[in-house]
Amino acid sequence: MSEENRSTNSGETLLRVNNLRSYFHTRAGIIRAVDDVSFSINNGETLGIVGESGSGKSVACYSLLRLIPQPPGKIESGHALFDGVDLLHCPDEQLRDICGNRITMIFQDPMTSLNPYMRIGDQVTEPLVIHRRISRAEAWQRGIEALREVGIQDPVSRIRSYPYEFSGGMRQRVMIATSLITKPRLLIADEPTTALDVTVQAQILELIRKMQLELGVAVIFITHDIGIVSSFCDRVLVMYAGRILEAAPTAQLFYQPKHPYNRALQKAIPALHEKGDELYTIPGTPPDVSKPIHGCPFALRCEFAVEKCLTSAIVLKEVAPNHQSACLRVQLGEIDLTPAR
Amino acid sequence: MSARVEALGKPPSDDPSLIEAERGTSLWRDAWHRLAKNKMAVASMIIFITITLASFSGPFFLKQSYETQDLRLGAVPPNAQHWLGTDTLGRDLFVRILYGGQISISVGICATAVALTIGVLYGTTSGFLGGKVDALMMRVVDIIFALPFTVFVILLMVFFGRKFVLLFVAIGAVQWLVMARIVRGQVLSLRHQEFIEAAEALGLSKLRIIFRHIIPNTLGPIIVYATLTVPSVMLLEAFLSFLGLGVQPPMSSWGVLIKEGAEAMEEFPWLLIFPGLFLSITLFTLNFLGDGLRDALDPRASKD
Secondary structure, X not given: OOHHHOOOOOOOEEEEEEEEEEEEEEOOEEEEEEEEEEEEEEOOOEEEEEOOOOOOHHHHHHHHOOOOOOOOEEEEEEEEEEOOEEOOOOOHHHHHHHEOOOEEEEOOOOOOOOOOOOOHHHHHHHHHHHHHOOOHHHHHHHHHHHHHHOOOOOHHHHOOOOHHHOOHHHHHHHHHHHHHOOOOOEEEEEOOOOOXXXXXXXXXXXXXXXXXXXXXXXXXXXXXXXXXXXXXXXXXXXXXXXXXXXXXXXXXXXXXXOOHHHHHHHHOOHHHOOOOOOOOOOOOOOOOOOOOOOOOOOHHHOOOOOHXXXXXXXXXXXXXXXXXXXXXXXXXXXXXXXXXX | OOOOOOOOOXXXXXXXXXXXXXXXXXXXXXXXXXXXXXXXXXXXXXXXXHHHHHHHHHXXXXXXXXXXXXXXXXXXXXXXXXXXXXXXXXXXXXXHHHHHHHXXXXXXXXXXXXXXXXXXXXXXXXXXXXXXXXXXXXXXXXXXXXXXXXXXXXXXXXXXXXXXXXXXXXXXXXXXXXXXXXXXXXXXXXXXOHHHHHHXXXXXXXXXXXXXXXXXXXXXXXXXXXXXXXXXXXXXXXXXXXXXXXXXXXXXXHHHHHHHHHHOOOOOOHHHHHHHHHHHHHHHHHHHHHHHHHHHHOHHHOOX
């Protein structure tokens, strides 16, 4: 298991998730954070997952590596096949061997995702040390290269620094170096730019893109910024109340929306409004996922909703080539959505 | 964003700073360098080591023993022959202080070390595992805490006889409880920090996370508390000795000497002043040392 574990035959399914359900059993009831989610990602692909806070996008990805706190969290059902291994049911040792090695993660807040008591170098090389068992000197050498690749100036001396000596953007670069040092096949980026200011955000996105092209790594990009998705992702899942409401290639998602929620989200993008226009907002609030939801979770806020939206079972179905929607009325051909603008 | 690609293929094997980088990357080594720059801490360390060495090796070079009495002499103030004077039984105070130091320092250090080890391991385990295990482990701590300390010590003495080792056990058995609580609290707040999650996502084993990521982050409060534990342990020992459960005469400890000195302080003040001085100086040095250690272990505190 070395460099060979990244195959470049793109187009082949890398990870397939089926019927994932992650519930949190709290005193307030069962929180259905992720409710029957299925998706897949191909080699080298960038998959965006968008949704508002609490829509379950992060929990879905954390569940894949069993990182949700258990208890109260519990993965109720589902399979996640990666390289013939079911991540949700394999032994802990096997999962630990995959985590940080072939699947890695970047977190939201770079200020807190580095250990303040460890040198940058020790953190960057930690995956190599535990997964590849190479000598410390060699790991350190690779660490310097990795830092140089992510654009840290003077990596030979900076590798000895502590995290407090780095700015937020630099720390996120260090996180990226750490997560790519083992040349993984899948990188899960959980809102990696949310905590950064806009210029740094652009640099980090550019860096992820560059590293992705160099290494051929597939990226799951979790964000609530639908604008980033449009420029960055090949394919997008729109999540809401723990479910996927729409899944489509990026262009189709924007130009041929097939779910009212997606369309409403796009209508709310400020940049698409005329100057002086009142900004559009979606009325209402997301449903309480601690109670079972019958019918469509978005129905109560949806301008197209009718009686049957609240009563019928909702499933994600292909409504156009490569384009899935969970909207009953779109599936039945009753409504035809126009792009937001 | 510019210099990121071009330097990629360069073989930097003969880079001197790299060889230096491989050395001394451990937190402890760094801490040692920073501690060496802290004058107060270094001075404290030297004084503490001097007192300790004197206590343990000094009596070999002195002709009197701690129990050598000279009843005709009685209590005399400090003079050329008896540097720190003698007590009412004519025993040399300096010699008694050195012997007492053996007891006080070893009780202080050993009991603290015991408390530290048990407390840190217990607290970390409890906080890290969380949930029901945590609740159970903390209830055990509560129960032991609720036991009256003196009764506990008396029971120990009754069952196992009056042994010196029991003093360590008894004191350590009480002191680790607070340590465990402090550490658990720290670990709980660390547990859900992103860098711990990141470590889990990197596929680190639980043990590695605990020893590489969690414990170093709790060291600050642990060390401060440990330096506070040493004096309280020394005072506890004096208290037990006072009850007749600790050190027995003619043997003595600093606590015992201070207690005896306090009784005679109006007539023979040096009997209180000198043992008190030794105890205070030791505690002072330990506090400075603890402070210095805490700063030294925090990479953010270094401004060099």
